[in-house]
Amino acid sequence: MKTILEALYRGQLHPDETIVPSHPEYRLLSRQVVAQTEQWRDRLGEEAFRELEAYFDLCDSVNNMQVEAAFQHGFRLGANLMIEVSIKREEWLQDVASGLS
Template identity: 25%
Template structure:
């Protein structure tokens, strides 16, 4: 069963309009990536290009999992910090 935090991450916090459209650094990197891929497509064989695309897909999947797990971990750590702070306030 998927955690509520991962559902929250994938459903609400990972939308392009919240980050990608507003981040010029991301757009710049994305444009460079597209140009590099166009160059590679012209220079390598079709088979090699398909291998490169598959590698990129695998990397994207890996990063998505890593990012979701980091979000979940950070959220839990933040909640634990809040619990500790609230507990300390009650004991004063």
């Protein structure tokens, strides 16, 4: 079995492509989006709908950038939390060993 680090290095790890929200309403809302998209396509016609899709693509790009920034922030926060806990654990172990607990 490969390690996560190996898979990441080899470009085999794509969490953004495999994440599916577990929120109970996700699939229902996704179906509603598809249904309403088809309704708008019928209402607007192909040309206007293509313009609307271009707008949605811009919105998706902005949203993806925000999600990426949130992921990076969360990852850094988690890593820094692990470092802090590790340092405090070492201090705690030193205190215990010296009888200061």
